[in-house]
Amino acid sequence: MTDFAARRLTMVDTQIRPSDVTKFPIIDAMLAVEREKFVPGSHREAAYVGDLIELGDGSCLLEPRTLAKMLDALNISNDEVVLDIAPALGYSTAVAARMAQLVVGVEEDETRATEAQSNLMEAEADNAIIHTGPLEQGAAEHGPYDVIIIQGGVERLPDALLDQLKDNGRIACVFMEGQLGTVRIGRKTADRVTWRDAFNASAPVLPAFSAESAFSL
Template sequence: MTDFAARRRTMVDTQIRPSDVTKFPIIDAMLSVRRENFVPDAQREAAYVEGLLDLGNGRCLLEPRTLAKMLDALNISNDEVVLDIAPAMGYSTAVAAKMAQLVVAVEEDEELATEAQTVLMEADSDNAIVHVGPLEQGATEHGPYDVILIQGGVEHVPDALLAQLKDHGRIACLFMDGELGTVRIGHKSGERVTWRHAFNANAPVLRAFSTDRVFSL
């Protein structure tokens, strides 16, 4: 029988800590959330490997290192409301829920959303909500948000999503330029979002956030 708890410890010790992520809430969340439960059954054995986990249909689970470094840069506190875009089966939502007051997950794939809701309930993530709808539209009824996370590559971020960020809120996005990706943290002041470079990473571009999608509308 696979010792997933040991694999979680190994993931933290070999992927998270060496990436200069040492904040206790992040380490504790990644040690306690059972990542293997948030992937398809056929991929449970690969849940803790280093690298992207392909979920099919252009979707993936971000590298543990990438998610951890995003969370580190965002510095979520326990009185904040988080919007988690495209979490698939909800792993990132469960991790963020260990740190935030409330996490609203937006998933456009109804099957993934249903699975996410089930697994989050089983994980006792009582402060997480799964909203089914277009990724780029967010979830205005639960906002505005202190923090927004996008679980995949983007080429642009719609104004409609940025409008759901509170004044002085933060957003983490993995901007892709061809094969090169950069995670940037945006800080909102008034109506303006100022971006700064955080670190390099890679992920497939989510269709909802591709420039081709913008031009086709």
């Protein structure tokens, strides 16, 4: 029988800590949330490898290192509300929920959203919900948000999503240019988001955030 708890500890010790992620809330969350329960059964054995897991339809589970470093840069506190875009089966939402006051995950696939909500209930993430709807529209009815995090590659961001970020709020996403990607952290001040490069990473571009998407920016 696979010892997933041991694999989870190894993931943190060999992937997270060596990436200069040392904040206790992040380490604690990644040790506590059972990642193997947030992937399709066929991927369970690969749940703790250092690679991202592609789930189809452009959706993925980011590398543990990438997610941890994004959370580290965002520095979520326990009185903040987080919007988690494209969490697939809910892993990132469950992890963020251990740091935030409330996390709203947005999934457009109804079946996946239902499974994600079920996974969150099983994980006792009582301060997390899954909203079903287009990724690019976010979930304005639950906002505005202190933090937005996108679980996949982006080429363009719609105003409709950035409008849901509070003043002085932060956003993290993997900006892709061809095969190269950079995680950028944005901070909103007076209705304008200022970006800084945080670290290199890559992820499949989410269809809703591709350059071909018809956004009116």
